[in-house]
Amino acid sequence: MRPRPLPTLLALTLAAAFGGFAATAIRDGLEAPAQASPAAAALPAVSALPTAVGGQPVPSLAPMLARVTPAVVSVHTKQTIRIRNPFANDPIFRRMFPNIPQERINESLGSGVIIDAKNGYVLTNHHVIEGADEVSVTLSDGRTLKAAFVGSDPDTDIAVMKIAADNLSALSLSDSDALKVGDFVVAVGNPxxxxxxxxxxxxSAVGRSGLRGLGYQNFIQTDASINPGNSGGALVNLNGELIGINTASFNPQGSMAGNIGLGFAIPASLARNIKDQLIANNGVVRRGTLGLEAQDVDARLAQALKLDEPRGALVARVFAGSAAAAAGLRAGDVILSANGQRIDGRDALRNFEGLQTVGGKVALDVRRDGQALQLSATLREQAKSYAGAELDERLTGASFAELPERLRQAGASGVMVESVTRGSRAERNGLQKDDVIVAANAGDFDDLPGFRASFTRPPAQLVLRVMRGNRVGNLPMQ
Known part of the structure; x- marks a missing residue:
């Protein structure tokens, strides 16, 4: 027979009250001056707590955690950083200081979750292993193993590693879509x-988005403490099933200041989708896209478009051959929801698209000239990069890619120079790897598809506006 909910809740309340009482007593004892006190004033012993409430045993998470904790690992990374010393290439300086260090080793700690004991697959955050030259995993039983990199997706902050060992424990991924606000959760990691x-x-919340600098977002928010080092660890339900991958905490004073009850985890359903793609596609994630450019709707536009309120994504341009074109979307349409999910603006639509797979069906709630329309689109693959020669011969030797989504969440727009071939025309024109192209006289664009479309009619004189570090300038392409 299942225990009744009321006694269980009462027991949890008593346990919480005791924890607060004990913490207060310890604090007061530390702050008060030391003095003798009569034995009668001693605190009651812990053993005096009841072992049952209302005839029901006081609940414990220990049996569940005995199954969960062996599947949660510590992740240790090492990265070799070359030291930039302005005197390092000076022969006189080198003769005087022959042992000057040229490199240093950065080390960091995070967490991970074994989700396949047979194949040794481990889930963690992309930011935990980003740039690492060497990654090792320490199991709960003390074994330390080298981890092989399978693939990662920076825009959802999911990475997959592989370890080889016997007697591994793994967690099963639950249906995180069934989570409800108020469900009890437990976070396990290495803070x-x-x-x-x-x-x-x-x-605390589900479907949370709009957090700056965190890529595509559909977070579970929880008040379970998630501190630095917990990243990549497990968020589980009371059955010990994995419902999320801990990824971030929010503190106005910075994450190293500690947890204030605002923690975020990537839902297990999303993590499963990304994991499956990384394993099946040699470390690559294929995303679906509508193939359009959109803008926010302000009060003036809402009135002109006969909308009840200033919200939605206003379609500014539909790309030829795109899913949006096949669905019948037009410039001037306003998308108010997608698959029942409210769309408040351009960023919300982009975030929705970034979480969809190629071939996914999307039901769109659209307003056209004040009339409601229901359109259906089948998403097509989003190109990850374009070679400069495909766009304009003056860009030959460069390749262009989408900005990382974390930069877009921080307000950036444009495209990134992914690579520049040594000695190429693009290099002679001054382009460098990691330059951000924010504008061009070829036409307006916000992202990679728009950048490509702007070259339908290449200008006689091509000028790119480039952001390099903190500087912005114009770069003529010869």
Whole structure:
């Protein structure tokens, strides 16, 4: 027979109250001056707590955690950083200081979750292993193993590694779409590198987005403590099933200041989709896209477009041969929802698209000239990069890619120079790897498809506006 909910809730309340009482007593004892006190004033012993409430045993997470914690690992990374010393190439300086260091090793700690014991697959965050030259994993039983990189997706912050070992434990991925606000959750990880730690809380929100600099977003928000080092660890339900991958915490004073009850986890359903793609596609994620450019709707536009309120994504341009064109979308249409998900503006539509797969069906709620339309689109693959020679011969030797989504969430727009071939025309014209092209006289664009479309009619004189570091300037292409 299942225990009744009321006694269980009462027991949890008593446990929380005791924790607060004990913490207050310890604090007061530290702050008060030391003095003798009569034995009668001693604190009640912990053993005096009841072992049952209302005839029901006080609940414990220990049996569930005994199954979960062996599947949560510590992730240790090493990265070799070359030191830029302005005197390093000076022969006199080198003769005087022959042992000057040329490199240093950066080390960092995070967490991970074994999700396939047979094949040794481990999920973690992309930012935990980003740029690492060497990654090792420490199991809960103390074994340390080298990890092989399978693939990662910076825009959803999911990475997959592989380890080879016997007797591994794994967590099954649950249906995170069934989560509800108020569900109890437990976070397991390695905060601040002090060792495996467990915290608990509830689901504070689901489908959370709009956090700057965190890529495509559909986060589970929780008040379970998620501190630095917990990234990549497990968020589980009370059945010990994986419902999320811990990824971030929010603190106005910075993440190293600690947790204030605002933690975020990537839903297991999304992590499963990204993991499957990374394994099946040799470390590559294929995303679906509508193939359009959009803008936000302000009060003036809302009135002109006969909308009840200033919200939605206004279609500014539909690319030829795109899913949007096949669905019948036109410039001037306003998208208010996609698959039932409210779309408040351009960024919300872009975030929705970034979480969809190639071939996915999307039901669109559209307003056209004040009339409601229901359109259906089948998403097509989003190109990851274009060779400059495909766009304009003056760009030969360069390749262009989408900006990382974390930069877009921070307000950036444009495209990034992914690579520049040594000695190429693009290099002679001054382009460098990691330049951000924010504008061009070829035409307006916000992203990679728009950049390509702007070269339908190449200008006689091509000028790119380039952001390099903190500087912005114009670069003529000869």
């Amino acid at each position: 601040f590198g002090i060792g495996q730690t467990v915290t608990s809380g509830i689901v």
